[in-house]
Amino acid sequence: MNESWKFLTEIHDFRDLPKDGIPEIVFWGRSNVGKSSLINSITKSKLARTSKTPGRTRSLIFFEIKKKMRFVDFPGYGFSFIPKKNESKLDNLIDQYVRKRKNIIMLLLLIDSLHGIKDIDNLILNRLNLYLENKILLIFTKKDRLKNNAQKELLKKYNEVADKKLNKKFFNTSIKEANTIILLKKFLMHSL
Numbered sequence: 001m002n003e004s005w006k007f008l009t010e011i012h013d014f015r016d017l018p019k020d021g022i023p024e025i026v027f028w029g030r031s032n033v034g035k036s037s038l039i040n041s042i043t044k045s046k047l048a049r050t051s052k053t054p055g056r057t058r059s060l061i062f063f064e065i066k067k068k069m070r071f072v073d074f075p076g077y078g079f080s081f082i083p084k085k086n087e088s089k090l091d092n093l094i095d096q097y098v099r100k101r102k103n104i105i106m107l108l109l110l111i112d113s114l115h116g117i118k119d120i121d122n123l124i125l126n127r128l129n130l131y132l133e134n135k136i137l138l139i140f141t142k143k144d145r146l147k148n149n150a151q152k153e154l155l156k157k158y159n160e161v162a163d164k165k166l167n168k169k170f171f172n173t174s175i176k177e178a179n180t181i182i183l184l185k186k187f188l189m190h191s192l
C-alpha cells in the first residue's frame with residue numbers, strides 16, 4: 001500500500017525549491033548505499049528510482065505525504081565517473097541546500113554495513129556538523145548482507161563509533177527485514 005506518498009518535484013537549482021515550511025528529511029550517503037531503496041521501503045512504494053549502477057540520482061528529488069512531510073533523495077557521493085562540469089553545479093546546490101534550507105528537520109547519512117564509515121563519510125559528516133549537527137542520524141544499510149560473525153562484530157564496532165565517537169543516534173537497516181524499516185519509520189514519523 002502506498003500511504004499517499006507522492007513524487008513532488010525534482011530540483012536542479014536552489015531558487016526552485018518549494019517556498020513553504022513543510023518539514024524535510026534528507027537521505028544522503030555514498031553512491032549505491034541504498035538511499036532510494038530505503039525511501040521506497042519506508043514509503044511502501046516504488047517512487048524513488050533505484051539501480052545497480054552507482055550515480056543514478058543526479059538532482060534533489062522530493063517526495064511528499066499529505067503536505068505534512070517530505071523525503072529528499074540526494075545524489076550519492078564518491079562516484080567519480082561523472083563529468084566535472086555537471087558536478088560543480090550539483091555540489092553547489094547541495095551545499096546551499098544544507099547550509100540554508102530551514103525546512104530540514106533531519107538528515108539521514110547512510111553507511112553500508114559491510115564497508116563501514118569511510119574517509120569521505122567523515123569528511124561529509126564534519127561539514128554537515130557545522131550546519132545540522134543535532135539533526136544527523138546514521139543509518140547502516142544492507143545489514144542482510146552480513147553473513148559471518150566477523151562482519152557482524154564489525155557492524156557493532158561501527159555502531160559504537162557512531163554512538164560514542166560521533167555522538168549520533170543510529171539505526172541498522174535492511175530493505176529485506178521489515179522490522180528494521182518499521183523501527184526507523186516510527187522514529188521518523190514521531191519526529192514531527
Ligand SMILES: Nc1nc2c(ncn2[C@@H]2O[C@H](COP(=O)(O)OP(=O)(O)OP(=O)(O)O)[C@@H](O)[C@H]2O)c(=O)[nH]1
Nearest residue numbers: 031032033034035036037050051055056076142175
Ligand atoms: N541486499 C540488499 N541490497 C540493497 C539494500 N538496499 C539497497 N540495496 C541494493 O543496492 C543497490 C543500490 O540501491 P539504491 O537504492 O539505488 O542506492 P542509492 O544510494 O540510491 O544509489 P545512488 O542514487 O546511485 O547514489 C540496488 O541494487 C539495491 O537493490 C538492502 O537493504 N539489502
Ligand SMILES: [Mg+2]
Nearest residue numbers: 035036056057
Ligand atoms: Mg538513488
